Structures are given as C-alpha cells and as structure tokens.
Amino acid sequence: MKFTEEHEWLRIEGEQIVVGITEYAAEQLGDIVFVELPEPETQVAKGDEVCVIESVKAASDILAPLDGEITEINPALADNPALVNEDPQREGWFFKMQIDDPAVLDAFMDEDEYKEFIS
Amino acid sequence: MNALLRTPLYDLHQALGARMVGFAGYAMPVQFAGVMAEHRHCRAAAALFDVSHMGQVILGGRGAAQALEALVPVDVAGLAPGRQRYGFFTNDAGGIEDDLMIANRGDHLLLVVNAARKASDLALLEGAMAGVEAVTDRALLALQGPGAAAALAALVPGAAAMRFMDVAVLDWDGAALWVSRSGYTGEDGYEISVPEDRAVDLAEALLARPGVLPAGLGARDSLRLEAGLCLYGQDIDEATTPVEAGLAWAIQKVRRRGGAREGGFPGAARILAELAEGPARRRVGLLPEGRAPMRAGVPLFASEDAAEPAGAITSGTYGPTLDRPVAMGYLPLAQSTPGTTVWGELRGKRLPLRVAPLPFHQPRYRT
Incomplete structure (x- = not known):
C-alpha cells in the first residue's frame, strides 16, 4: 500500500488502484455523514477534486492522486458513510481508478514513511 | 496572532483527551469522544460543557434595570428576583449587537454574554450606567x-x-455556585458559575456522577441547531432584527406599542413597526432533501433556475438526533411557509430543501 501527503492510501489491484483515506485522516475528520463520489468512467487529472467528505464539522475534498480514469465507486458509502470511520483502510474505500503509468506509484510513501510523516 | 486564552479547565480538557481549537480567542475543546457520540449522549443522559469563555457581567448600580432597558427591548424591570430572561442588545438600525441572558439576583443583575462580544458589550454597558463589573x-x-x-x-x-x-446561589463544599436552570441544547439542565479555583473540583465531581460525560463545542453547536437556537455572528448579527430572527417572543408586551414602557431601546422605530406589520424576511428551519449537509453561506433560491438568491443558510450541519442534515437561514416572507421547497447551491449544483418549523427537536425543559 502507498500513501499520499493528502492522507490517501492507494492499494494496487492488478491494473487498477483502490483509493481511500487513512485511519489518521478519518480520525482527524471525525464522524463522516456524507461522501460525494465521482461518476465512474470519468477522466481525472492528478490534483482534481474528485470526492467531497462531509463530517459533522466540515466538508473536505479528496484529490485524485494520479491521472487516470475512475472505474468503480464504493456503493456502500451512499447508505453508510460511517464505514469510512469504522474501517477506513478496507471497507471504507472510495473509488478505483485505472492509471496511465504504474511507475508513478513509486513516488508515494510506503507505510513506514507515512507513519513518520504524520508523527 | 495573539496566544489563545485558557479557561480554568484547560488542563482537565487535555487530560480528558480533548481536541482543542481556537474560538473567540480561547483554546476550547471542540470534541472529546466525538461530536456525534457527545451529541447523542447529551440527549440521552448528561453532558458537561466548559463555557468559561463567555462573559459574566454584574450590573450593581442603582436603577440598573431601567438603565439596561435603554439597551434591550426586554422587560427587565418586571423580571422577578431569582428569575432569568433571554434578551439582546439592539442598535439604531434595529439589528442585534449581541444576545444575552439577564438574571435578577435580588440586589443586582447578572448578565451572560457571548465571548466574542464581551469587550463591545462592556463598553456599551459602561457608557450607559455606573456599577458595571466584569x-x-x-x-x-x-x-x-x-x-x-x-x-x-x-x-x-x-x-x-x-x-x-x-x-439561585447554592453552596457546594464551601463554594458559592451561581446556578441557573437553562442551557443551549434543547434539554433540561443548568449553567453553573463557579469560583475559578474550584472549577476543576466541580467538573471532576460532576464527571464522577453516573451518566455524565464531557462534551465540546462541536456537539454544543449541533445540539443548539436542532433546538432552533441562534448563534450570534451566524444566525443573528448587527444586520438582522429580532423580528426577522423569530425572536419577537423575547420582547414583552410592556415594551411594545401600547405598553407601559413602549420603545425606549435602540432601533425601536423599526422593531416596533416590524412587530406590527411583519418583517420582509424571516429566519426559517430548512431540511435538505438529500444526505449532504448544507452549511452557513450556501445561497438559497426560490426556484431551481432563479438567477438571484432569495436568501442564504446561516447555520447548517448534520443533526445526529434527527439523523439527517438540518439548517437555518433567512428567506423572504413569500418563501418562509413550512413545506415550501427552495434550492440551495452546493458545489455548483442546485439541491432542494424544505422549509420546516423550528425547533427540529422539541425542548424538554422543566417548566
């Protein structure tokens, strides 16, 4: 698993990556009450705002970590956005994307580097 | 930026695992266990909040009630000893300078004002009367x-x-507590002024009682919103009148047209006219029809394609008791009837909201 400085995790699944937010980010955001997900089959560029997460307190954006195409979104979040708090790094995933160039994943932090980043 | 002020409970908040934020110049706990859990716990059992950032002011001069009536459209002279009443300072345009609690403590009045307005309220009071003591x-x-x-x-x-x-003034273990049975959550409860050197002892003694847990400003905000209560600086401010804000109930008959002490407060001409003729806009409850919360600043439109906004949301969040988004805002009279659909513009999309009666959560006061 790879990690971004925006507190997203990226899990490689064949030619796709699965994207979610880290336990640390979910804890910081507090109770999540709504997640607005992108449309599947949307082309996105790195840095695009692709999701909005609403906690009781505030709205936050999730940025596309890479260029690519959104292929799938987590259907469970519409009815149960609290999944992001309960299991942020597994069941609470946001979307999958097909990426243009898997080599760019090397630039992201691994788990140890991320732990150091948030400490 | 200046360093944040600390309340006497600062170290206790840290020890209880609070997440602290700056609010009105003070380091305050925004949450302990989490906003949702604290909110629900308050509705089900009991929550303890630190509101030491608020201003407490004694008016001890002779004729303080009459002098205060020149600043607020409230019946202060008729407030019985041992009783408290909600009110607001008004300005010459009929807007609200601050909202406050006014208690008659026999030989003096005790005011509780908003933290962010403390300094300007004190200046206003000191300009109007003697015997003002913060x-x-x-x-x-x-x-x-x-x-x-x-x-x-x-x-x-x-x-x-x-x-x-x-x-009432009640003794606890040698400390004089100034207690009022009131609050800002829509629940029964108390606000307790305690000497600062006994504040931690009292908080710990209350937290040791069964069912009492600490809660922060996050839950305080969602609780008061469900209870339909205004937050100064958001739902009411210098540019909103008490009648627009739906606070006419706090203006007693004696200060209205035909009353024995009619008018005599800043902005009386506009406020008395609005009481008689109705305001042009009103604060309303709003229920977003989707799951996305709509927060302060979201513009409101009378139709999905209207060019100009008709009003705006002034407070909005997710209501944990109602388990849905809730909001308040201002709309022209024509759109303010419960059941009316209006449209809020969120992230470039117009989404429907239904005008709803306030409060969303019926208060459970011990009247």
Whole structure:
C-alpha cells in the first residue's frame, strides 16, 4: 500500500488502484455523514477534486492522486458513510481508478514513511 | 496572532483527551469522544460543557434595570428576583449587537454574554450606567441533558427544586455556585458559575456522577441547531432584527406599542413597526432533501433556475438526533411557509430543501 501527503492510501489491484483515506485522516475528520463520489468512467487529472467528505464539522475534498480514469465507486458509502470511520483502510474505500503509468506509484510513501510523516 | 486564552479547565480538557481549537480567542475543546457520540449522549443522559469563555457581567448600580432597558427591548424591570430572561442588545438600525441572558439576583443583575462580544458589550454597558463589573475570577460550566438534574442534585440538593430559568446561589463544599436552570441544547439542565479555583473540583465531581460525560463545542453547536437556537455572528448579527430572527417572543408586551414602557431601546422605530406589520424576511428551519449537509453561506433560491438568491443558510450541519442534515437561514416572507421547497447551491449544483418549523427537536425543559 502507498500513501499520499493528502492522507490517501492507494492499494494496487492488478491494473487498477483502490483509493481511500487513512485511519489518521478519518480520525482527524471525525464522524463522516456524507461522501460525494465521482461518476465512474470519468477522466481525472492528478490534483482534481474528485470526492467531497462531509463530517459533522466540515466538508473536505479528496484529490485524485494520479491521472487516470475512475472505474468503480464504493456503493456502500451512499447508505453508510460511517464505514469510512469504522474501517477506513478496507471497507471504507472510495473509488478505483485505472492509471496511465504504474511507475508513478513509486513516488508515494510506503507505510513506514507515512507513519513518520504524520508523527 | 495573539496566544489563545485558557479557561480554568484547560488542563482537565487535555487530560480528558480533548481536541482543542481556537474560538473567540480561547483554546476550547471542540470534541472529546466525538461530536456525534457527545451529541447523542447529551440527549440521552448528561453532558458537561466548559463555557468559561463567555462573559459574566454584574450590573450593581442603582436603577440598573431601567438603565439596561435603554439597551434591550426586554422587560427587565418586571423580571422577578431569582428569575432569568433571554434578551439582546439592539442598535439604531434595529439589528442585534449581541444576545444575552439577564438574571435578577435580588440586589443586582447578572448578565451572560457571548465571548466574542464581551469587550463591545462592556463598553456599551459602561457608557450607559455606573456599577458595571466584569466577573473575571469565575468559570462557567453547562450541565445538560435528562440526567443533569440528578447529577447536580447529588452534589447540590437545592438544584432539584429549581425550574426552567430560575437562578439561585447554592453552596457546594464551601463554594458559592451561581446556578441557573437553562442551557443551549434543547434539554433540561443548568449553567453553573463557579469560583475559578474550584472549577476543576466541580467538573471532576460532576464527571464522577453516573451518566455524565464531557462534551465540546462541536456537539454544543449541533445540539443548539436542532433546538432552533441562534448563534450570534451566524444566525443573528448587527444586520438582522429580532423580528426577522423569530425572536419577537423575547420582547414583552410592556415594551411594545401600547405598553407601559413602549420603545425606549435602540432601533425601536423599526422593531416596533416590524412587530406590527411583519418583517420582509424571516429566519426559517430548512431540511435538505438529500444526505449532504448544507452549511452557513450556501445561497438559497426560490426556484431551481432563479438567477438571484432569495436568501442564504446561516447555520447548517448534520443533526445526529434527527439523523439527517438540518439548517437555518433567512428567506423572504413569500418563501418562509413550512413545506415550501427552495434550492440551495452546493458545489455548483442546485439541491432542494424544505422549509420546516423550528425547533427540529422539541425542548424538554422543566417548566
């Protein structure tokens, strides 16, 4: 698993990556009450705002970590956005994307580097 | 930026694992266990809030009630000893300078004002009367929820017999507590002014009672919104009148047209006219039809394709008791009837909201 400085995790699944937010980010955001997900089959560029997460307190954006195409979104979040708090790094995933160039994943932090980043 | 001020409970908040934020110049706990859990716990049992950032002011001069009536459209002279009443300072345009609690403590009045407005309120009061004294050596706690009465009465038996908006001085272990049966959550409960050197002891004694847990400003905000209560600086400000804000109930007959002490407060011409003829816009409850919360600043439109906004949301969040987004805002009279659909523009999309009666959560005061 790879990690971004925006507190997203990226899990490689064949030619796709699965994207979610880290336990640390979910804890910081507090109770999540709504997640607005992108449309599947949307082309996105790195840095695009692709999701909005609403906690009781505030709205936050999730940025596309890479260029690519959104292929799938987590259907469970519409009815149960609290999944992001309960299991942020597994069941609470946001979307999958097909990426243009898997080599760019090397630039992201691994788990140890991320732990150091948030400490 | 100046360093944040600390309340006497600062170290206790840290020890209880609070997440602290800056609010009105003070380092305050925004949450302990989490906003949702604290909110639900307050509605089900009892929550203890630190509200020591708020201003406590004694008006001890002769004729203080009459002098205060020149600043607020409220019946202060008729407020019985041992009773408290909600009010607001108005300006010449009829807007609200601050909202406050006014307690008659026999030989003086005690005011509780908003933290962010303390300095300007004091200047206003000192310009209008003698004997104005800011209380700076006391903390203020709010114990709220259906379990509040049992918890406080275990420490201070005299609290049990108090009714909503009663005030009393009660002894606890040698400390004089200034207690009022009131709050900002829509639940039964108390606000307790305590000498600062006993504040931690009292907070710990209350937290040791069954069912009492600490809560932060996050839950305080969602609780008051569900209860339809205004937050100064958001739902009411210098540019909103009490009548627009739906606070006419706090202007007693004696200060209205035909009353014995009609007018005589800043902005009386506009406020009395609006009381008689109705305001052009009103504060309303709003229920977003989707799951996305709509927060302060979201513009409201009378139709999905209207070019100009008709109003705006002034407070909005997710209501944990209602388990849905809730909001308040201002709309022209024509759109303010409950059941009307209006449209809020969120992230470039127009989404429907239904105008709803306030409060969303019926208060459970001990009247």
